[in-house]
Amino acid sequence: MSEILRVENLKVHFPVHSGVLMRQSGAVKAVDGVSLGIAPGETLGLVGESGCGKSTLGKAIVRLLKPTSGRIVFEGSDITTAGVGAMRPIRRDLQMIFQDPVESLNARHSVREILEEPFIIHGGTTPAQRRTMVNELLDRVGLPAASADRYPFEFSGGQRQRIGIARAIALKPRMVICDEPVSALDVSVQSQVLNLLLELQREMGLSYLFIAHDLAVVKHISDRVAVMYLGKIVELASSDAIYQRPKHAYTKALLSAIPHPDPTREITRELLEGDVPSPIDPPKGSAFGHRIGHPRYDETIGKELPLVEIEPGHWVAADPCCLEPDDWEKVAAEGVRDCPTGAAG
Template sequence: MSLLTVQNLQQHFPVRGGLLRRSVASCKAVDGVSFSLAAGETLGLVGESGCGKTTLGKSIVRLLKPTGGSVHFEGQDITTASMGQLRPTRRHMQMIFQDPAESLNPRHTVRDILEEPFIVQKLGSKEERRAWVADLLDKVGLPTTASDRFPFEFSGGQRQRIGIARAIALKPKLIVCDEPVSALDVSVQSQVLNLLLDLQRQMGLSYLFIAHGLSVVKHMSDRVAVMYLGKIVELAPAETLYRRPLHAYTRALLDAIPVPDPALRRPRSLLQGDVPSPINPPAGCAFGHRMGHPRWKDSVGMDLSLKEITPGHWVQPCPCCTGE
C-alpha cells in the first residue's frame, strides 16, 4: 500500500469582483493532479513559478482544504477531515518551507519553536522536551546553545536547519519540502541537501521535494513529476526522465539546465509565448497553445489524462507535445 495517494486533486480559488464581491471566476491553481508516493521514496516536483507546486504541497498536508479530488494518507481519506480529526495525522505529515526567515516566529527562541510540536501533541514533560530539543539540534548539526537564541541571530542555512529540526520533531513519515534550498547560498545548498538525505536514511522518511532546479531534483529524487499550469504532464523515474523525456515542456526544462563549461554550446528549445492564465486556461493542451503549435487544435476535446508509455513512465498524450 502506498504511503500517500493523491487522486484528481483540485485547488480552485474564487476570483471576486463587482460591488458585492461575488465570485465571478476561479483560479485553477491545481487542476486534477494524481500520483502516489511509497514509504521511503522521494518524488521530485518541478515546474515554472506559478504552476501550482506549492499550492499542491499545502493541499496535501491540509494547510489548504482541497476543492476537489482526494488525498489518502496510509489508506485514510484526509481530504475533508476536521482539524480535530487531522491532529493525530499531522504528527506524520510535516512541511519544510522555502524561506526560513518567514516561517520561523522571530519572537520565539529556538527552544520555543522546537518544543511547540510536542506541546501541541501533548507529549512529554518539560524536562523530556528539553532533552528532545537538544537531540534535534544535534541531528541537524547545530550546537545545544542555539536553543536560547532567536532565529534572526542565525544565517540562512542555520535557520533552514532549525526549520528541518521542527519538521522532524515528531518523527513523521512524510515531509513536503517546498523549495528548501532556493533561498540559500549555493555553497550552503549542498550541505542542506546532504542533511536531508542523511535524515531520510536514518528515519525512513518519504519526501515530496518541490524545486525549480532540475539538477537538484535529479540528485534527490527517485521519481520526478513535471507540472505545468496546475497539471502533471510527465511522471517517470528520475534516470528515465533525464535520459528520455517525452513531453516538449520537460525537454525545454532540461535544455535550460546550465552546463558548467563556457566553451560548450548545445542546441536549446527556447520557450516562446507567455504562460496562460490559470483563471482562464485554454482548451486542450495548455503548453501547445502557448507555443502556437500547429497541432494544438487536435488536442481540444481529447482526454489528456496521464498515459503509461513504458512501465513507470507516464505522460500527457498530447499530439502537439509528444508527437503521438
Template structure:
C-alpha cells in the same frame, strides 16, 4: 506494495470575486486534476516554472489548504475532507518545510520554543523530556545545544533552515513536503542542507516530496520526478529516465536550461515562445500547445490529455502538441488504458 501517500484527481480552485455583491466571477485553477503516489522512504521531485501550482499542491497535501475536489490518502486514511480534530493526530505523520526560513520561523520565539512547539501541541512527553528532545534534535541537524536560547535573527540562512528541519522532524514524521527548501540559500550552503536531508531520510526512513524549479538539485535528491505545467502533471518517471529520455516538449525545454560546468558543452537551449496561459482562463485545449502556437492545437480542444504509460513506469500527457509523431501515435493507442501513476 502499499503506498504511503495516494493522490487522485486533486483540484484546488481559488474563487475570484467581483461586482457590487462580491460574487464569484471566475476561479484560479492552481491545481487542476493531479494524481500520483509516493512509496515509503521514496523521494518524489516536483518541478515546473513559478506559478505552475507546485507550492499550492504541497500545501494541499498537508491541509494548509482545503482542496476543492479530489482525494488525498495517507496510509489509506482520507485527509482531504477530514475535520481539524481528525487531522490533529495525522499531522504527526506528514510535515512541511518552507522556502524562506526567515519568514517561516517566528522571530519572537526562541529556538527552544520553535522546535518544541509541535511537541507541546501533540503533548509528547513531560516538559523536561521535551527540552531534552529539542537539544537532541538540534544536535541531529548540526547545531549546538547552546542555540536553544537564541532567536532566529541570530543565525545565518543555512542555520535557520536547519532549525526548520529540526522543527519538521520533531514528531518523527513518515513524510516531509519540502517546498523549495534550498532556493533561498547560497550555493555553498545548499549542498550542506541537501546532504543533511539525505542523511536524515536514510536514518528515519522518511518519504519526501521535493518541490523545486532547479532541475539539477532535483536530479541529485529524487527517485522519481513529476513535471507540472499550469496545474497539471505532464510527465512522470524515475529520475534517470526523465533526464536521459524526456518525452514531453515542456520537460525537454526545462532540461535544456540546466547550466553545465563544462565550458565545452554546446547543448542546444530550447527557448519557449509565448506566455504561460492564465490559470483563471486556461485554454480549452493543450495549454502548452496554445502557448507555443502549435498547428495541432485545435484538435486538442475537448481531447482527454491525461497521463498514459508510454513505457513501463514512464507516464506522459497524451498531447499531440507536446510529443513527437512516434510518441503521439503510441500515446493515442493507450489513451483508454488506466493512467494511475
C-alpha cells in the same frame, strides 16, 4: 508497490470576485486534476515553473489549504475533508518544510520555544524531556546545543532552514513535504541541506515530496520526478528516465535550461516561446500547445489529455502538441490506459 500517500484527481481552485456585489466571476485553477502516489521511503520530485501550482499542491496535501475536489489518502486514511481535530494525530506523521525560513519561524520565539512547541501541542512530555529532545534535534541537524537560547534572526539562511528541518522531524514523521527548501539558499549551502535531508531519510525512513523549480537540485535527491505545468502533471517517470529520455516538450525545455559546468561545451537550448496562459482562463485544449502556437492545437480543444504509460513506469500526457511524432504514434496505437495515481507499479 504500497503507497504512503495517494492523491486522486485533486483540484484546488480559488474564487475570483468582481463587480459591485463582488460575485464570483471565475476561479484561479491552481491545481487542476493532479493524481500521484508516493511509496514509503521514496522521494518524488515535483518540478515546474513558478506559478504552476507546486506549492499549492503541497499545502493542500498537508491540509493548510482546502481542496476543491478530489481525494488525499495518507496511510490508508482519507484526509481530504478531515477537520482540525482529526488532523492533529495525523500531523505527527505528515509534516512540511517551508521555502522561506525567515517567514516560517516565529521571530519572537527562541529556537528552544520553536522546537518545543510540537511536543507541547501533542503532549506526553515533561520540561526536562523536552530540553533533552531539543538538544538532540539540534545535534541531528548539525547545530550546537547553545543555539537553543538564540533567536531565528541571529542565524544565517542555511542555519535557519536547519531549524525548520529540526521542527519538521521533531515528532518523527513518516512523510515530509519539502516546499522548495533550498531555493532561498546560497548554492554552497544548498548541497549541505540536501545532504542533510538524505541522511535523515536514511536514518528515519522518511518519504519526501520534494518541490523545486531547479531540475539540477531535483536530480540529486529524487527517485522519481513529476513535471507540472499550469496545474497539471504532464510527465512522471524515474529520475533517470526524465533526465535521459524526456518525452514531453515542456520537460525538454526545462532540462535544456540547466546550466552546464563546462563553459566550452555547446548546448542546444530549447527556448520557450509565448507566455504562460492564465490559470483563471486556461486554454480549452493543450495548455503548452497553446503557448507555443502548435499547429495541432485545435485537435486538442475540448479533449482530456490523460497520462499514459509510453514506457514501463514512464507516464506522459497524451498530447500531440508535446510529443515527437514517433512517440505520439506509439501512444495512439497502444491506446490510453489511465494512470490513477501515477505511482510506479
